[in-house]
Amino acid sequence: MSGQGYDWVGQDVERVDAVDKVTGAARYTADLKFPRLLHAAVVRSSLPHARLLHVDLGPALSVPGVKAAVCGRDVPFHVGIYLKDQTVFACDRVRYVGDPVAAVAAESPEAAAEAASRIAIDYEPLEPVFDVERGLEPDAPRVHPELGRYECVPWITPEPGTNVCNHLKVRKGDFDAALKRCAHVIENRFAVPQVQHVPLEPHVSVARVDLAGRVEIHTSAQSPFTVRHLLCACFGFKHADVRVIVPHVGGGFGGKAGINLEPIATALALRCDGRPVRVAVDRSEEFYAVVVRQGLQASLTSGVDENGRVIAQKMRYVWDCGAYGGYGVNVVRAAGYTCGGAYAFDHVQGDSIGVYTNRPIGSAYRGFGMQEIHWALESQMDAVAREIGMDPVEFRLRNCLGPGKATVTGQVLDESAGDVATCIRKVACGIGLDVDRTDPSGGGPIRRGRGMACAVKAPAMPNDAASSVILKFCEDATLELSLSGVDIGQGLRTVAAQYAAQALKLPIESVRVHNLPDTHLSPYDWQTVASRQTWATGNAVLRAAEDCKRQLLETAASALGRPADALELDAGCVRDPDSGRSVPLDRLVMGYLFEDGHAVGGPVAACAHFVPEGLLFLDPETSQSKKPVAKWTFGAQGVEISVDTRTGEIRVDRVVACYDVGKVVHPSLIRGQTFGGIVQGLGTGLMEELVLDRTSGRIANATLADYKIPSSLDAPRMEAGFLETPQADGPLGARGVGEHTMIPTPAAIANALVDACGVRVHSMPLTAEKVLAALDAREAGREGGHRGS
Amino acid sequence: MTTQTGEQISIRVTVNGRVETAELRADRSLLEWLREDLDLTGAKLGCNEGECGACVVLLDGRPVNSCLVLAAEADGREVLTIEGLGRAGALHPLQQAFVDRAAVQCGFCTPGMILCALGLLGENPDPSPDEIRRALAGNLCRCTGYQQIVEAVLDGAGRMREGART
Numbered sequence: 001m002s003g004q005g006y007d008w009v010g011q012d013v014e015r016v017d018a019v020d021k022v023t024g025a026a027r028y029t030a031d032l033k034f035p036r037l038l039h040a041a042v043v044r045s046s047l048p049h050a051r052l053l054h055v056d057l058g059p060a061l062s063v064p065g066v067k068a069a070v071c072g073r074d075v076p077f078h079v080g081i082y083l084k085d086q087t088v089f090a091c092d093r094v095r096y097v098g099d100p101v102a103a104v105a106a107e108s109p110e111a112a113a114e115a116a117s118r119i120a121i122d123y124e125p126l127e128p129v130f131d132v133e134r135g136l137e138p139d140a141p142r143v144h145p146e147l148g149r150y151e152c153v154p155w156i157t158p159e160p161g162t163n164v165c166n167h168l169k170v171r172k173g174d175f176d177a178a179l180k181r182c183a184h185v186i187e188n189r190f191a192v193p194q195v196q197h198v199p200l201e202p203h204v205s206v207a208r209v210d211l212a213g214r215v216e217i218h219t220s221a222q223s224p225f226t227v228r229h230l231l232c233a234c235f236g237f238k239h240a241d242v243r244v245i246v247p248h249v250g251g252g253f254g255g256k257a258g259i260n261l262e263p264i265a266t267a268l269a270l271r272c273d274g275r276p277v278r279v280a281v282d283r284s285e286e287f288y289a290v291v292v293r294q295g296l297q298a299s300l301t302s303g304v305d306e307n308g309r310v311i312a313q314k315m316r317y318v319w320d321c322g323a324y325g326g327y328g329v330n331v332v333r334a335a336g337y338t339c340g341g342a343y344a345f346d347h348v349q350g351d352s353i354g355v356y357t358n359r360p361i362g363s364a365y366r367g368f369g370m371q372e373i374h375w376a377l378e379s380q381m382d383a384v385a386r387e388i389g390m391d392p393v394e395f396r397l398r399n400c401l402g403p404g405k406a407t408v409t410g411q412v413l414d415e416s417a418g419d420v421a422t423c424i425r426k427v428a429c430g431i432g433l434d435v436d437r438t439d440p441s442g443g444g445p446i447r448r449g450r451g452m453a454c455a456v457k458a459p460a461m462p463n464d465a466a467s468s469v470i471l472k473f474c475e476d477a478t479l480e481l482s483l484s485g486v487d488i489g490q491g492l493r494t495v496a497a498q499y500a501a502q503a504l505k506l507p508i509e510s511v512r513v514h515n516l517p518d519t520h521l522s523p524y525d526w527q528t529v530a531s532r533q534t535w536a537t538g539n540a541v542l543r544a545a546e547d548c549k550r551q552l553l554e555t556a557a558s559a560l561g562r563p564a565d566a567l568e569l570d571a572g573c574v575r576d577p578d579s580g581r582s583v584p585l586d587r588l589v590m591g592y593l594f595e596d597g598h599a600v601g602g603p604v605a606a607c608a609h610f611v612p613e614g615l616l617f618l619d620p621e622t623s624q625s626k627k628p629v630a631k632w633t634f635g636a637q638g639v640e641i642s643v644d645t646r647t648g649e650i651r652v653d654r655v656v657a658c659y660d661v662g663k664v665v666h667p668s669l670i671r672g673q674t675f676g677g678i679v680q681g682l683g684t685g686l687m688e689e690l691v692l693d694r695t696s697g698r699i700a701n702a703t704l705a706d707y708k709i710p711s712s713l714d715a716p717r718m719e720a721g722f723l724e725t726p727q728a729d730g731p732l733g734a735r736g737v738g739e740h741t742m743i744p745t746p747a748a749i750a751n752a753l754v755d756a757c758g759v760r761v762h763s764m765p766l767t768a769e770k771v772l773a774a775l776d777a778r779e780a781g782r783e784g785g786h787r788g789s
Numbered sequence: 790m791t792t793q794t795g796e797q798i799s800i801r802v803t804v805n806g807r808v809e810t811a812e813l814r815a816d817r818s819l820l821e822w823l824r825e826d827l828d829l830t831g832a833k834l835g836c837n838e839g840e841c842g843a844c845v846v847l848l849d850g851r852p853v854n855s856c857l858v859l860a861a862e863a864d865g866r867e868v869l870t871i872e873g874l875g876r877a878g879a880l881h882p883l884q885q886a887f888v889d890r891a892a893v894q895c896g897f898c899t900p901g902m903i904l905c906a907l908g909l910l911g912e913n914p915d916p917s918p919d920e921i922r923r924a925l926a927g928n929l930c931r932c933t934g935y936q937q938i939v940e941a942v943l944d945g946a947g948r949m950r951e952g953a954r955t
Contacts, residue, residue, distance in 0.1 A: 014888060021896030022884040022903060024831020024871035031830035200835050200843055200897040200931055250833070250897030251931050283836040489895030489932045668891035668937070675934030676894065704840035704929070712922040712935040 006505045006571060008498040009732050012668045013508045015494045017248070017487065026248040029204045029220045034276040037206070038067050038105040040268055041112035042279065043119050044289055045094035045101055048130070048358035048697025049141065050123035052092055052101065059118035060104050065111035068271035069119070071102035075267045079234040080326025081226065081258045083158060083165060084151040085144055086361075088234065088263040094123070095143055095323035096358050097697045098289035105268040105277045128358040128697055132297055132318045135163040135355040143323065143356035153462075155617060156329045163356040165325035168336030170350030170408050171622040178312035178347035182303030186384045190376035191763035192296040193689040194320060197365055198709050201250020202286040207265035208276040215242040215266060220249050222256045222486050223527035224517045230259040231266060243520045252488040253680070254364035255291050257529045258327045287702035292690060294328050294354075294362030294369070295320030298376035303347075308390045308398050313345040317373055321354045321362040328362040329354055334460035335369035337618060337628050340408035341377040342420045342454040343399045348408045350623075358697060360690065364529060367739045370457045371681065371746065375764055378453035378747035383760060392751065393428040396454060397421055401634070410624040413632070416728040418660035418735070420454060420634035426721055427452050430656035431638030445646050448653075449756025452638040453744035455659075458629030459530035459736065463615040467536035468523040471500060471544045472605035473589035477572070478510050479548075481541070484517040484525035485533040490738050491669040492533045498665060499538050499731055503545030505571050523607055531633065531736025534665060538731030539610035547606035555601030556583050559592040612729065631727055633735050635659030637678065637744040639716075641752045648772030652682055652716040652749060657741065660723035663734040670737065674720040677741020683710045685746030686765050800864040804829070805873025811860070819863050820844045820855035823870060831871035831900040835929075842928030845901035845908075846870045852908035854927075871900035874907070882952055883907055886945030887938075894932030902928045906942045914950055918943065 020026035057069040072091035078084040090099045102119050106112035129135045129143060140163060144150075148160030158165045179185060205219040215237060221227050224244040232239050249256065265279040281290055296319055303312030317335050321328040336352030385395035401407065403415045428434045431450050459465075470482040481500050487493045493513040501508045514522065525537070549569050556574035557564035560581055567574050575582040583592065591601035612630035619625060640654040655678050664670055687708045693700040701707045726733030746764055754760050759774035796815040801808060804827065813822060823829040823846070832855055835843030839854040846855045847869040848862075875881035880888065883903055893899050902925060909916060909924035916924070921942045922935070930938065 012891070015891065015893060017896065018888040018893050019877050019880070021893045021899050022871075022880065022887045023874070023876055024829070024900050025877075026896050027830065028833070028897065030834065031824070033828065198931055200841060200895065200929060201833065202835070249895060251895040253931070283838065283841075491894070672891050672894055672933055672937055675936045676932045677934070679934035680931065703838065704836050705838065709929060709931065711927075711929060712925045712939065715922075715935040718934065718936055 006502055008502040008508050009663070009665050012666060013494065013498060015491060016497055016513050017493060028201055028248045028250050029206065029218050030280060032206065032218055032247060034206060036275050038107065038272055038275050038277045039109040039112045040103050040105050040265065040277050040279040041116035042100050042264060043102040043116045045090060045097060045099035047094060047123050047125055048097050049126040049128040050094050051126060052090055052094055053122040053124055055102055056120040057102060059120065060115035063106070063111060063115040063118060065107035066115045067105045067107070067275070068268055069102060069104040069115065070267050070271060077234045078151065079230055079259060079263055081230060082153050082156050083326050083329045085165070086324040086326055088267050096360055098285070098360060099323060100264060103264050103268055105272055129163065130357055130359065130692060130694055132320050132355040132357065135357050143358060156333065164353055165321055165356055166329035166332040166354040168333050168352045168623060169621065170336055170339055170348055172408055172410060172624065173347035175312050175314055175347045175349040179303040181305070182312055183306045184304040184388050185301065186387055187301045188380050188383055189762060190298045190379055192372040192375055193764065194292045194295045194322070194359060194362065195684050195688045196287050196292045196690060196707070197253040197255035199251030199253060199255060202281050202283060203256065203261050203290050204278065204280040205261040205265040206276050206278045207262065207269035208274065209266070209269045211274045213241060217244045217262055217265065219244065219246060219262055220256055221246050221260070222249070222252045222488055222529060223258065224484055224486070224519050225524055226527050227259050227262050228519045231262055234263055235266060243518065246486050246517045249486055249488045253366040254368065254529065257364040257527055260290055283704060284702045287690065287707060288360045288699040291363035292322065292360045293365035294322065294331055296372040298373065300376055300380045302380060302384050304384060304388055308388060308395055310343065310345055310399050312347045313340060314349045315339045317352045319352070319354045319362065320357050320359060322357055322359040324361045325354055325356060327364050330460055331362070331364065331369040335373050337409050337623055338370065338456065338458065339373065341374055342401055342456040342634055344401045344405040345408060350408060359692060360699065366680065367457065367743050368460050368530065370455065370739070371684065371743045374453060374455055374743050375747050378744060379750050379760065379762070382451065382751040382754065386754065393424060393433050393452065396424050400424065400454065409618065409628050411626055411628060416726060417632055418634040419723055419725050420456065420636065420660070422723055423634055423636040423658040423660060424454060426658040427636040427638040427656050430719060430721070431640055431654065433638060445644060447643045447645055447756040448640065449643065449752040450638065450640050451748050451751025451755050452636055453747035453751060454636045455740050455743035456632055456634050457531065457740050457743060458632050459532045461526065461530050461532065464611055465526040465532070466609050466611045467525045467533065467540050468607060468609035469496065469537060469540045469544050470523050470605065470607045471548050473603065475586070475590055477585040477589050478512060479504060479506055481511055481513045482522045483513070483537055484522045485537045486517055486528040488528060490673060491666060492537065494669065495534050495665050496537055496541050499541040500545055503542055504548060505569055531738040531740065534734055535631065535727070535730050535736050536610045538734060540608050542731050543608035543610065544606040547608060548604050551601065551604045552585070552588050555588050555592050558600040559583050631735050633659065633661065633737055633740050635740050635744070637748045639745070639748040639752050641749060641756060643753060643756045643771065645757060645775055648768035648775060650686060650749065650753065650766055650771060654717045655745070656719045658721040658723065659737050659740060660725050661735060661737045662727040662730045663724055663732050664722050665734050670722065671720050673738050674741045675718045678718055678745055679710045679715050681742035681745025682714065682716070684764060685749045687767065689765055798861050800860055802863045803867040805870060813860055815861055817860050818856055819858040819860045822860040823855060829870045829872050833897055833901065835897070842901045842905060843898055845905045845928060847904050847908055850908065850911050852905040869904065871904060874903070882948035883945035886941040886948060890937050890941035890944055892933065892937040892941035898928060898930040902930065902938060906945070910946050910949060915946060
């Protein structure tokens with residue numbers, strides 16, 4: 001029968017780029033060869049906060065092999081995606097150790113480094129701000145005295161005259177009144193440090209400006225069109241004069257969203273007479289000089305009634321945005337309108353506040369603020385449950401969102417929003433939280449514990465964020481698919497091929513997804529962020545396929561002398577079900593040639609887009625909105641850990657995850673996303689933290705030797721399960737999940753630590769030192785006479 | 790700038806079965822030579838300090854971080870890079886296992902991961918999952934969480950043992 005065997009969505013098809021990647025054929029930006037390439041070196045601020053008095057490029061220009069040198073006064077242009085608070089190079093002030101001050105382009109990396117070292121910079125040191133508490137004080141130094149003059153999108157609200165770069169308020173019901181009615185009031189504070197993405201491929205960009213003024217950029221980026229748009233806004237180029245090409249990308253995790261090294265490369269290329277200039281950061285610079293994840297200080301107050309319902313919830317999230325908030329201001333916003341996580345709180349006072357400091361630049365990072373707020377929220381939910389004597393799983397079920405329940409912004413969820421309650425139950429069962437347990441380790445030094453945490457996230461993006469695709473047939477009925485969503489490892493190109501092959505009943509190998517997003521050749525896509533690509537690009541592919549199908553049927557209608565609506569697309573042909581006659585696709589895709597020589601139709605191709613519908617801005621005072629975001633994805637994770645009470649070391653033995661993804665598009669890819677997210681979550685939960693030397697303002701552990709990420713020895717046993725409650729506007733019901741997989745892991749580990757040892761650690765990461773200190777403090781407390789209290 | 794006028798050396802290395810001779814600066818790493826002069830870019834520069842494993846190649850059959858090995862040290866020896874292992878339609882069983890087990894995401898760690906695993910399988914054709922995890926502990930991957938990589942190496946080891954018997 002027609003269509004059978006072409007249900008590619010839901011199957012483990014081979015990754016379209018797998019052979020490229022296992023043979024070394026896949027070229028990443030640094031692998032590309034450019035004739036007469038120049039190498040750049042960036043001079044970065046050695047001080048965390050200083051007035052920039054003078055930059056002398058002269059000595060650099062006298063070094064043999066140097067082609068160009070450039071600094072702030074040469075390109076005093078602002079750049080930034082939401083808040084344009086940064087210039088290509090620091091102009092009159094440096095704001096973190098690593099702030100770009102100048103750059104040189106030279107014939108060799110050695111010549112560039114030598115020239116960079118000769119650039120003389122005069123600073124007047126200023127008092128730095130290293131933490132948000134200090135940043136919020138009325139007499140704190142201002143990191144951006146010009147804050148009121150920056151260009152900014154209307155839904156970001158900086159507070160000029162302060163260090164606050166954004167503040168989102170959520171006000172729902174009457175928190176103060178509701179709190180008075182509560183049987184229990186529980187307050188806690190939680191903290192998350194700045195961490196770094198650590199993509200295996202460091203940032204790299206190559207720019208060339210030819211003698212006709214056209215700009216060509218090859219770059220390791222998540223968002224070619226956003227790079228182009230922001231570059232044009234910065235330098236005043238026409239969009240059509242700028243070509244951004246994104247080769248294979250060695251991991252992004254948000255760090256390659258927006259715009260990064262491209263303006264520096266362009267500023268140099270403008271001075272290099274048509275020669276390409278490569279700007280690459282080394283691993284150390286990757287840690288502190290490009291972008292990092294924001295830090296968080298969270299204060300939560302939960303008011304609970306006799307039945308274990310949280311009726312009043314206050315959340316204050318204060319973000320360490322670092323030196324610039326161009327992108328990070330939107331993390332602040334997303335954390336605000338998602339401040340209640342997976343729960344239905346009736347009376348809410350939420351504040352999400354972004355604060356400038358003289359630390360590295362906080363920006364997008366997988367989860368976009370959600371892991372950080374879930375660290376606080378899911379630790380708090382567990383702590384509250386234990387304090388009121390209720391099972392944490394039952395407590396979550398009593399308070400979680402679901403159909404008919406309202407989020408903190410007043411959005412009432414419908415049946416298609418996903419089912420967090422079932423995720424909670426499955427995870428609790430899978431990890432063994434649903435059974436009464438006695439500690440199997442007895443009184444020994446190794447304690448075992450189990451814990452869980454929930455996760456929710458929506459795409460944080462402009463309401464009109466678009467994805468589009470082009471489908472076009474080759475003469476042999478192979479389908480070419482062109483898109484500008486970037487496959488940063490998640491498998492987007494494979495998923496797009498699955499949707500196209502299924503919709504047009506093609507063998508999966510007959511769909512070729514063109515390799516390189518290229519703003520000259522491939523259609524518009526806003527950004528590869530927000531777990532939006534499978535959903536947005538998938539929808540665009542289905543729409544374009546529908547258009548191709550219409551064209552094929554119309555041409556076949558002429559060929560067969562039948563109305564188009566009487567025909568059906570079948571495997572490799574268009575068929576007339578009444579007569580059984582059919583025309584093979586390779587006689588339709590370029591138009592149909594009759595025996596007498598006349599032709600109908602023409603080459604079959606289609607372009608289609610997807611933009612989410614019906615989104616509404618938040619109320620500026622209360623953030624209430626019936627539909628503030630396009631979709632939510634819910635999930636939960638349970639973990640089982642071992643704690644060595646002699647050393648404080650935690651080992652994560654097993655993780656069970658469950659997410660309501662709407663539709664499992666590719667079982668192996670989604671398992672891979674989930675396992676990867678869990679281990680990245682485990683890294684931030686147990687070991688990752690950018691350590692600031694408060695004397696110098698430098699990041700003290702900016703190497704892979706000192707900043708550890710999980711290795712194969714750290715990865716636990718993992719199980720991933722999925723629910724398929726269809727997303728109403730999802731392609732065959734699918735919704736995003738890429739980021740969500742790392743959101744709940746740290747909080748689940750912290751909750752398991754309480755289960756194992758009875759101590760709670762409030763600040764990430766859960767290092768052995770902190771755990772041991774907590775265990776020692778508890779012992780000291782007991783010995784100090786609190787026994788039995 | 791001392792390196793710009795640094796000592797020149799001559800080397801003769803068998804790379805992917807083919808003899809390559811070169812005159813180069815004595816301080817150049819094997820990784821630089823492979824990537825820049827031979828255009829064998831499958832070996833990646835991830836950290837340049839031997840911490841990430843993205844640059845792993847086999848030197849006389851043993852995995853090395855090629856960023857920490859001088860090209861001079863490879864003189865008279867055999868280097869295998871990912872480009873020498875297999876190609877479309879004729880993948881090495883271990884490459885095929887990485888494809889089939891969805892052990893590839895962004896792919897930046899993949900060549901080093903495969904070659905490191907191949908080095909292990911040269912010494913131990915039937916490793917346990919724990920032995921695989923230990924062997925790959927110096928090869929960082931930020932995407933996969935390692936589970937499918939370990940599955941792929943187990944699978945590839947099986948295919949290689951099968952191939953050796955036939």
